[in-house]
Amino acid sequence: MAHVLDGIRVADFSRIFAGPDATQILGDLGADIIKIEDPRGGDECRYLGLTRAELEAMGGGPSPSFLSFNRNKRSLTLDLATEAGRGVATKLIARADVVVNNFRPGTMERWGLGYEAMRASHPGLIYCDFQAYGPVGPLADIGANDLALQAFSGLMSITGEEDGGPARAGGAIIDLHASLAIVSGILAALYHRERTGEGQRLDTSLMLSSAHLMSYFYQDYWLTGKMHRRMGTANHLSVPNQAFPTRDGHVVIIAPSDEMWRRCAEALDPARLAREEYKTASERLRLRHEVVEAIAAVTRALTNAEVHARLSAAKVNVAVVQTIGKAADHPQLQAVGGVFHFPEGEGARNYVGTPFRLHETPAEMRRPPPALGEHTHELLTECGFSQKEIDALRAAGALGA
CATH class of the missing domain: 3.40.50.10540 (Crotonobetainyl-coa:carnitine coa-transferase; domain 1)
Known part of the structure; x- marks a missing residue:
């Protein structure tokens, strides 16, 4: 090859x-x-x-x-x-x-x-x-x-x-x-x-x-003098943009645009979340703690799978917080060529693949570590x-x- x-x-x-x-x-x-x-x-x-x-x-x-x-x-x-x-x-x-x-x-x-x-x-x-x-x-x-x-x-x-x-x-x-x-x-x-x-x-x-x-944090500081602080899994750019608790773990929900937020609110709980004061990104940033708690009140009653199913169907960015084992063995990683299976002894050992794919001249594992x-x-x-x-x-x- x-x-x-x-x-x-x-x-x-x-x-x-x-x-x-x-x-x-x-x-x-x-x-x-x-x-x-x-x-x-x-x-x-x-x-x-x-x-x-x-x-x-x-x-x-x-x-x-x-x-x-x-x-x-x-x-x-x-x-x-x-x-x-x-x-x-x-x-x-x-x-x-x-x-x-x-x-x-x-x-x-x-x-x-x-x-x-x-x-x-x-x-x-x-x-x-x-x-x-x-x-x-x-x-x-x-x-x-x-x-x-x-x-x-x-x-x-x-x-x-x-x-x-x-x-x-x-x-x-x-x-x-x-x-x-x-x-x-x-x-x-x-x-x-x-x-x-x-x-x-x-x-x-x-x-x-x-x-x-750190480029966009430095740029913010150079332009405005602002130095951002710790926010857990949250992000200063938009709300929601962090992990939320569920009945059996945590999910990350990211809905930065107003249209995605609308779909997020409708998919999770329109009565609680589709409020006039939450409609714009600017207001969601201003009311960060209130919006985050409103979402958490909904997700705490649902499982990871339920939140993921609702939001992915609504085309809202969502991911389950997985263990290393679940992430390493997920079929999606295999599907995109993210794992090399290299014969060793009577079986094969897994290695994380090259972080990009060339379709005409693909990367390949030819030798095990020496x-x-x-x-x-x-x-x-x-x-x-x-x-x-x-x-x-x-x-x-x-x-x-």
Whole structure:
């Protein structure tokens, strides 16, 4: 099967979530992803979130997090603290179309592997730096993760219950948003190279990702000085736009336009909700608490299924607040190609699919996530190293024990 990125090779020096998720998507599109890992344990994500007992129960890992972001890759162990290891990395980069790393600013440069050093002999190279706060500025040298940028960006200040403290988003939304920024930048750079023959350096960061997520809150502040606060599941843009209790759980109801609100009121309880003072979006915002309580008084007497059936039939935005299990196993996810079923042993393991579909050149899972260093010998041989040279690299500690 043809893939969009057939023939593109990526040297992936990234770890944890954002970088590996980005390179996984490139791999789904056909790129050859070479995952360079420290021989002393590899990508920390291999063990993230598991106790020793849980790791042993899984046969030593890797963790669900690692499995989520590392399919369609080949793993090579390389100790970049050694001169021999850096020499191998230089050869790998010379054969690559794209480099991705998420070391702190200056790290790849200290190893002699930075963009300026590499582009001298490889002008078509596309080189992506990914950092916490970016490569320049007063915070450039500070490390951070998804949660830190949820705090720094102001996202935590608007997340949580109205009368509670700041809360984190349940998933690593800044990391995974950033992964798509990396993919977008690399694809744009590849397109530029296709037209001009020229490579380039690009950079992105958790900070840029968090700012993009917060863009309309920042814009509101710049225009009006307003700083929004926590509202639970509600939203400052419209009413209703939040979760409501039911007899057996919660449903989210979103009816921002006046016409959708009219249909919502008629479908749920016209006597209680189709009131003159609730007709316009402006008035519903002004009477937020009153409108929300009126809707909740109706939904508390109904089941999730009843509310969903009434509102979906009326073409009102509605969703049941599901458990992870129900969401993961929902047939809709399967219907849109959101799950890869990959044969493993006598059965198959599920993986969340690529977050878009190309109908003529679809993304595909071709390889399971690799064991640490699984392809070291294979990749070194492809780079032209003889068995004697590989043995010498191992003796020098460049490949680990």
